[in-house]
Amino acid sequence: MSDLTAFALLCFTSFFTILNPIGVMPVFMTMTADLDSAAKTKTARKAALTSFITMVTFAFTGKLLFQFFNISADSFRVVGGIIFFSMGYEMLQARLSRMKVSEEDVRQYVTDISITPLAIPMICGPGAITNSIVLMESAGTFEKKAVLIGMMALVNAIVFVVLWGSAGISKALGDTGNKILMRLMGLIVMVIAVEFFFSGLRPILRSIFNVG
Template sequence: MTEDIYTFAILVFTSFFTLINPVSSMPVFMTMTANLSKKRRVQTAKKATIVALITLILFAFSGQILFNFFGISVNSFRIVGGVIFFAMGWDMLQARLGSMKHTVEEEKIDAYVEDISITPLAIPMICGPGAITNAIVLMEDSHTVMHKAVLLGIITLVILLTYLIYVGGSKIIDFLGETGNKVMMRLMGLIVMVIAVEFFFSGLKPIVIDILNS
């Protein structure tokens, strides 16, 4: 029984850490918060990770029911995620993201932090279709209370690691300066747009095949 729990725990951790992949998404977070103060960057990371954690837990317990009730498929979720990512990548390519100046009114900065912390940082960057599907599948495979507790605990651990990686990445922003951040933003914009295309077509392909087969 103990060995089974350890095996399950390793499976949960590796799958979620790979799907969320905070190391690769950290540059995107950095570019989007490049011109915010250190306090605001930490606040943004905190809000994004909390929203992602709550979303994953909600889907873990009720995701399959919600998907079935609304007739939503994971592939549709991937398509929407791809569209959001593409729009975000385009803005990054134009070096428009993170252009919020410290001289702007506090209310506008609050709105900016609130906006990006939920979409696209929390959803779909941290809590994407893969992570949501993984949470639903692994919860269905958790047949005991201990398995469910391990699943929730490790989801929380991975989200905490994501928060720490994002906060630690802010030191790189300070080191690069304004010019370096703009260069990195454009490079990351290209990468994000490529990811967006992959997301979009990985969701579209099964839908098209189903339509042709029917």
């Protein structure tokens, strides 16, 4: 196996595991339960595209931005945990799903959720951003950098396909099934949020209190 092939495999497996499109799918289904197929497709496309652009941006500028603003990945995890918890609570109350709304409201809703929380931090969270920065530093040649960007594009394309395909599952579940799934996923998202929050908070507290 060539060095370039090994690097491509590393990029693909690490990003696919971190982005976890199968794990994002139930959340996407519950948040878009009352949207039509076209709106769901648009949401999935915008979320995947936003995630890709974010990953590429941080790959090239992330280290400098983090240093300039004195931001750590742990701080990002804490904020992500707060966002996840708020979203999970709304899902637990079955309030994320929209009733009949105007076309303008639907467009605004699609724009809102496709960027936050779907693209950031649900798909492209601290792990994906950190992975982008670390792998870009490891990519010493132009070829490796090109492979890295290509793998980012491929994994986000897979994310789009998975989310796009979830529309059929959502339709099969029906209104009651979607609400049950929403509450179940709300509980899971809240648990993930707590883990996310404390995985970021622990290193920060250790640094503050100088605990090894």
